[in-house]
Amino acid sequence: MKLKAILIEDEANSREILRNYLKKYCANVELLGEAASIKEGLELIEKNKPDLVFLDVEMPFGNAFDLLDQVPDRTFETVFVTAYDHYAKDALNHHAAYYLTKPINIDELIMAVEYVEEIKAKEDNLQEKVLNTNSKNIKGxxxxxxxxxxxxxxxxxxxxxxxxxxxxxxxxxxxxxxxxxxxxxxxxxxxxxxxxxxxxxxxxxxxxxxxxxxxxxxxxxxxxxxxxxxxxxxxxxxxxxxx
Missing domain, CATH: 2.40.50.1020 (LytTr DNA-binding domain)
Structure with missing residues (x-):
């Protein structure tokens, strides 16, 4: 499946690096847009309804967690990309699918994308349908x-x-x-x-x-x-x- 993604990162150089990595190593990711601030990021999310958001933690006028708190009913998966590893616990508490540290390891990036792809594929198959298997014949x-x-x-x-x-x-x-x-x-x-x-x-x-x-x-x-x-x-x- 093709993952619709957006990139939210305030550093232009970091955006360029990740953009190029995705293009070269993650052909199943369609990058729909990029944002350099929380405000721009929220607008992109609202407009594009992405499957995946690559999100830097530290940005001007707030951080990644401030952004996520403003999207309480989000349906996208989040991959945090940051130069700092001490945000891992907060990322977990905000239900991140993956946590990447800079400089980005290409193998880790590929693993993150594959993990999200598998989750989204399963979710799309379910699509809010009733999951009751009607199997009441459990013995035990x-x-x-x-x-x-x-x-x-x-x-x-x-x-x-x-x-x-x-x-x-x-x-x-x-x-x-x-x-x-x-x-x-x-x-x-x-x-x-x-x-x-x-x-x-x-x-x-x-x-x-x-x-x-x-x-x-x-x-x-x-x-x-x-x-x-x-x-x-x-x-x-x-x-x-x-x-």
Whole structure:
């Protein structure tokens, strides 16, 4: 697929370098425009509805995070390009698909583009359609340790699990159960069933997902109407359930 992209970078020399790299090594990227400021960048985003934005962190009159905060319902992926590596955590919190440091490594640039291309291809295939597989024939039970013994659940009855420090909340259709086990414990226990770790806080029953929404990292809606965030780092793995 062809990725529609824009480049937001205040340094003309840096724009030229990245533009040339994309032209030479990333033929699947169509560069629609360039901007040298947050204001110009926002205008380009609104006008072009890109799939991908290459974004420098530090710019005059603000930074990349100021720009992203003004696009709360964005559907594009973001690749940060910066000379500083201490913004990596903020980039992750703003659901960046990739983080490149200057001088740009060509192999890393190619990997970033391929990663975004794969995500966008999967999203385009889904296109907001209902994701419920209507497959309710999961065989299996899960034993939950409790103070006075244990409880047995049918795996298919679990909608999703939510982390609560060293505890996990298990959500069923009409109730939730608090268990003194970590979310990682249930991720391992349910590895043979269609459960996806979509976020550091959520493990979701894929058969209960009824809708996928594009966004910063994306989100899913499960059968009880609850909307759960999908982190950027987990998006690819989650979408692979629907190949």
């Amino acid at each position: 039970k899960l034993t939950l340790p409790q103070q006075d013994g244990f409880q047995i659940l049918n795996v298919e009855d679990i909608l999703y699990c939510k982390a609560d420090d060293n505890y996990t909340e298990i959500f069923l259709e009409n109730k939730k159960i608090l268990v003194s086990k970590t979310l990682k414990y249930f991720e391992d226990a349910l590895v043979d069933f269609p459960f996806a770790r979509i976020h550091k806080s959520y493990l979701v029953n894929v058969n209960e997902v009824v809708k996928y929404k594009k966004g910063k990292g994306g989100s899913v809606v499960v059968s009880n109407g609850k909307e759960l965030l999908v982190s950027a780092s987990k998006k690819k793995e989650f979408l692979s359930f629907f190949d």
